[in-house]
Amino acid sequence: MQTVKFHINGKDMEVSRELAEKRLVEFLREDLGLTGAKNACDIGACGACTILIDNEPLKICIKRVKDVEGRRVLTIEGLAAPDGRLHPLQQAFVDAGAIQCGFCTPGMVLTAHAFLLRNPWATRGEIRKAINGNLCRCTGYQQIIDAIEKAAIYYRGNRQEGEPSKMDVGAAR
Amino acid sequence: MTELETKSWRNDAHAKVTGKAKYTDDLKFPNLLHAAPVYSDYVHAKIDSIITEDAENYPGVVRVLTARDVAGANHCGQIVQDFPIFADGKILHHGDVVAMIVAESRDIAIRASRLVRVEATPLPAVLDPEEAMGPDSVLVHANHGGNIVNTHQIRRGNVEQGFREAAFVIEERFQTQFVEHAYMEPEVAVCVPRADGVIEVYGSMQHPFSTRRFTSACLGVPFSEIEVVGVPMGGGFGGKDDTAAIVCARTALAAKLLNRPVKMMYRRDWSIRESYKRHPYRVYYKMGVTKDGVISAVQCQIIADAGAYCSVTPWVTWRSTVQCCGPYQVENVHCDTYGVYTNNIVTGAMRGFGSPQMNFVIEQMVEIAAMKAGLSGIEFRRRNMVRQGSVTITGQRLDGHKVAMEQVFDAVLGEIDYAKKLARCSFGKSNSDEFYGIGLAMSYRGVSLGAEGVDFCAAIINAQVDGSILLETGIHENGQGSESALMLVCARELGVDIGRIRYRRASTSNIPDSGTTVASRGTIMGGGAVTQAARELKKKIAEALCEKLRCRSEEVRFKDNCILGRTDNERMPFGDAMKAMFQSQCFPYALGVFKAPRVSWDEHTGQGDAYFTWVYGCQAVELTVNKNTGEVTLLNAVAAHDIGKAINPEMVKGQFFGGMAMGTGYGLHEEIKLKDGKIVNLNLNSYRIPRAMDLPEMKAILIENPDPISPTGAKSIGEPANEIMAPAIANAIYHATGQRHFSLPIRVAGAVEKTPEKECKP
Numbered sequence: 001m002q003t004v005k006f007h008i009n010g011k012d013m014e015v016s017r018e019l020a021e022k023r024l025v026e027f028l029r030e031d032l033g034l035t036g037a038k039n040a041c042d043i044g045a046c047g048a049c050t051i052l053i054d055n056e057p058l059k060i061c062i063k064r065v066k067d068v069e070g071r072r073v074l075t076i077e078g079l080a081a082p083d084g085r086l087h088p089l090q091q092a093f094v095d096a097g098a099i100q101c102g103f104c105t106p107g108m109v110l111t112a113h114a115f116l117l118r119n120p121w122a123t124r125g126e127i128r129k130a131i132n133g134n135l136c137r138c139t140g141y142q143q144i145i146d147a148i149e150k151a152a153i154y155y156r157g158n159r160q161e162g163e164p165s166k167m168d169v170g171a172a173r
Numbered sequence: 174m175t176e177l178e179t180k181s182w183r184n185d186a187h188a189k190v191t192g193k194a195k196y197t198d199d200l201k202f203p204n205l206l207h208a209a210p211v212y213s214d215y216v217h218a219k220i221d222s223i224i225t226e227d228a229e230n231y232p233g234v235v236r237v238l239t240a241r242d243v244a245g246a247n248h249c250g251q252i253v254q255d256f257p258i259f260a261d262g263k264i265l266h267h268g269d270v271v272a273m274i275v276a277e278s279r280d281i282a283i284r285a286s287r288l289v290r291v292e293a294t295p296l297p298a299v300l301d302p303e304e305a306m307g308p309d310s311v312l313v314h315a316n317h318g319g320n321i322v323n324t325h326q327i328r329r330g331n332v333e334q335g336f337r338e339a340a341f342v343i344e345e346r347f348q349t350q351f352v353e354h355a356y357m358e359p360e361v362a363v364c365v366p367r368a369d370g371v372i373e374v375y376g377s378m379q380h381p382f383s384t385r386r387f388t389s390a391c392l393g394v395p396f397s398e399i400e401v402v403g404v405p406m407g408g409g410f411g412g413k414d415d416t417a418a419i420v421c422a423r424t425a426l427a428a429k430l431l432n433r434p435v436k437m438m439y440r441r442d443w444s445i446r447e448s449y450k451r452h453p454y455r456v457y458y459k460m461g462v463t464k465d466g467v468i469s470a471v472q473c474q475i476i477a478d479a480g481a482y483c484s485v486t487p488w489v490t491w492r493s494t495v496q497c498c499g500p501y502q503v504e505n506v507h508c509d510t511y512g513v514y515t516n517n518i519v520t521g522a523m524r525g526f527g528s529p530q531m532n533f534v535i536e537q538m539v540e541i542a543a544m545k546a547g548l549s550g551i552e553f554r555r556r557n558m559v560r561q562g563s564v565t566i567t568g569q570r571l572d573g574h575k576v577a578m579e580q581v582f583d584a585v586l587g588e589i590d591y592a593k594k595l596a597r598c599s600f601g602k603s604n605s606d607e608f609y610g611i612g613l614a615m616s617y618r619g620v621s622l623g624a625e626g627v628d629f630c631a632a633i634i635n636a637q638v639d640g641s642i643l644l645e646t647g648i649h650e651n652g653q654g655s656e657s658a659l660m661l662v663c664a665r666e667l668g669v670d671i672g673r674i675r676y677r678r679a680s681t682s683n684i685p686d687s688g689t690t691v692a693s694r695g696t697i698m699g700g701g702a703v704t705q706a707a708r709e710l711k712k713k714i715a716e717a718l719c720e721k722l723r724c725r726s727e728e729v730r731f732k733d734n735c736i737l738g739r740t741d742n743e744r745m746p747f748g749d750a751m752k753a754m755f756q757s758q759c760f761p762y763a764l765g766v767f768k769a770p771r772v773s774w775d776e777h778t779g780q781g782d783a784y785f786t787w788v789y790g791c792q793a794v795e796l797t798v799n800k801n802t803g804e805v806t807l808l809n810a811v812a813a814h815d816i817g818k819a820i821n822p823e824m825v826k827g828q829f830f831g832g833m834a835m836g837t838g839y840g841l842h843e844e845i846k847l848k849d850g851k852i853v854n855l856n857l858n859s860y861r862i863p864r865a866m867d868l869p870e871m872k873a874i875l876i877e878n879p880d881p882i883s884p885t886g887a888k889s890i891g892e893p894a895n896e897i898m899a900p901a902i903a904n905a906i907y908h909a910t911g912q913r914h915f916s917l918p919i920r921v922a923g924a925v926e927k928t929p930e931k932e933c934k935p
Contacts, residue, residue, distance in 0.1 A: 036192020097823030101652025102189030
């Protein structure tokens with residue numbers, strides 16, 4: 001029987017074809033127990049279900065399992081180090097007081113992570129634009145933007161143009 | 174603990190930022206059933222029959238529940254029990270639930286929900302609150318005898334006299350809209366029957382005790398057979414009281430009847446369709462002003478659309494009444510307030526609770542009056558604002574706390590350089606495409622429930638023999654960080670590291686009923702209770718161990734994780750002290766209670782000491798308005814609030830920013846639209862809450878005048894931060910365009926509403 005193969009949080013995964021048509025957000029939450037991605041609108045309007053596919057943010061309440069075939073998937077559960085140490089971006093969210101109810105947080109962190117991988121020298125205005133698709137009702141985004149701005153320094157590192165960022169945790173460890 | 178950690182400390186930050194925090198829908202139980210609500214398409218109708226056979230026969234459906242399955246009371250409510258668990262006899266609004274499908278999967282429940290048929294005779298609906306007040310109106314609740322839910326009034330001084338003394342009188346009419354809370358997590362409940370017959374309720378709700386009350390009434394079982402358990406919650410903003418409690422009650426009913434765990438996770442469109450909204454207000458406001466620029470009289474009529482059920486309309490409109498003149502001293506006031514039933518979506522509690530509507534009115538009225546009096550808005554406010562020892566419009570003398578109105582006002586004026594920028598405003602004249610404006614608004618706000626209801630709160634500190642500490646309070650964690658703030662209070666009061674403390678998973682079967690976590694009362698009431706519990710515990714420890722420390726019990730001190738005698742040499746590490754407590758047969762356990770000081774109210778005159786303390790706030794905003802499109806762009810916003818004492822400063826700022834953002838949505842973007850009583854915008858693509866690019870950079874100024882009545886010194890911030898942004902924006906738009914806007918959300922002429930984003934289907 002054919003399978004759907006993809007790479008998720010540093011591991012290869014193979015699932016049966018029957019699951020190919022399942023909604024991705026439900027597959028992650030129900031079949032894999034990865035409940036960090038939240039389901040809050042079902043129509044791709046709020047961003048609470050955002051995960052990264054090949055380091056691009058994707059709202060997965062409107063995607064199916066087959067849509068990630070052969071791709072590299074990163075969910076919020078894969079961002080911290082395996083020993084539980086927070087990724088510098090996550091630590092920045094904690095330190096900046098960017099977390100209230102936390103329902104938007106996983107999607108927000110992943111969207112910011114994808115953005116900083118590409119734009120570690122971003123301005124506050126560019127950060128604002130980058131997270132415009134992720135709704136938050138608690139924070140007014142101010143401390144979220146503070147956190148992303150502060151974390152950007154880790155993405156700059158000693159990186160040369162074109163070189164992959166050391167912050168790219170989605171790659172196989 | 175480092176300074177950074179205390180500045181923005183949260184016990185749940187790590188779990189939330191890693192995605193490990195388990196919200197209600199993340200919980201799994203073996204043998205779990207799923208439920209879905211069934212609505213009809215009627216707005217007002219007499220139900221002839223509800224035909225459930227097809228749904229019952231659908232493969233995977235376990236049971237279809239309707240009103241006839243409710244063992245206990247089918248109606249609930251915090252004030253009037255008119256809110257149906259399931260529509261019974263009549264449908265009173267489009268959000269009424271007629272049945273509930275319980276099935277082996279959520280998909281099956283949703284599919285089967287379409288197979289329920291409702292046969293009903295449509296009745297004429299009343300959708301306009303003023304029409305509903307008329308003698309010939311359709312009655313929403315026939316046995317209520319009219320559509321007036323409640324009235325409040327203020328009779329102070331003599332308004333005729335006041336208007337005679339006025340140099341001029343201004344009169345305006347204002348209107349506000351239905352607003353959705355739009356918490357990111359929709360309503361959800363999981364109910365699990367235990368072997369001993371108790372039903373455990375896990376749910377996204379902000380009033381566990383009301384949830385227990387509703388559930389127990391619906392099931393016809395005593396409180397002891399329902400245990401409501403606290404789980405992380407994705408936002409509430411006042412919106413997860415009645416409806417969320419009913420979602421829990423319905424789910425619990427299914428769990429009880431079927432003796433299996435049942436989950437009901439709401440879709441966003443169900444949530445918007447059924448959950449109560451912020452009240453739309455119509456306000457007629459008349460203000461007299463003397464030649465010296467002093468407000469001599471105010472007469473106002475306030476009409477609030479309650480929708481189909483009472484909910485907390487009497488309490489919401491009471492706050493509007495008490496605060497109907499804003500933070501200004503007015504000798505002569507005549508106010509009539511009405512809550513009115515209609516067949517619209519029910520309205521209830523939302524962050525601000527009757528104040529955002531009134532502040533939108535008042536803070537524009539004072540600027541209109543100032544201009545007419547030939548004064549700046551700054552000077553006019555200074556002449557009329559409440560000060561130390563002022564008497565409010567309800568006859569309450571403001572003392573016993575620092576009246577910081579002018580202090581917060583000056584803080585904002587200074588920070589944003591208001592006077593200078595006001596002179597640069599366009600007033601409808603500009604050489605570029607943009608008009609520029611700056612505006613501000615200010616308020617005072619009675620803290621906690623006031624004379625609305627019984628107000629007290631409990632906390633339990635249970636120190637363990639190994640020196641670790643369990644804390645539980647009657648305040649619910651809605652996402653605001655109440656657990657963290659209360660843990661900080663506990664640690665500081667006991668002189669121990671916060672790492673020693675764990676917040677116990679809150680349960681209605683353990684902590685006494687402390688009311689609802691609304692009214693910005695979490696920190697002041699919960700903090701008060703924790704402080705009392707800590708003091709009680711310290712007293713017990715001191716009495717038990719003072720002999721060992723060779724001092725009198727009142728000389729015992731608590732600091733640096735130690736219990737100390739007269740000098741720092743007589744010391745016991747906290748862990749050793751707890752062991753010694755147990756050895757002397759004394760439990761280091763304390764229940765602390767904080768009772769709100771006495772308040773008073775006379776319904777006939779509208780006079781009394783309405784609230785035991787008050788908070789003061791001011792916000793200003795700069796913006797541009799595009800001449801051609803009418804589009805408003807916010808440039809900058811500043812807020813100053815006297816919060817008494819900041820327990821957890823970064824979290825306090827988070828309340829500032831979140832409140833300002835929600836206030837921006839109220840002013841410019843948000844409106845639940847009804848067509849013939851049916852909500853049109855049922856998801857977050859068409860109901861537009863502020864996005865990051867809709868908001869400016871914001872600055873928070875924390876003013877701290879510790880309140881003597883509050884054991885921690887802290888007061889409130891959640892709602893104050895939310896209640897004055899819309900009028901600040903309205904005033905700024907006036908200064909930009911020269912045009913006043915009397916209804917919300919503000920649409921500047923030429924502005925086209927943004928079309929909803931495309932709805933994506935998987």
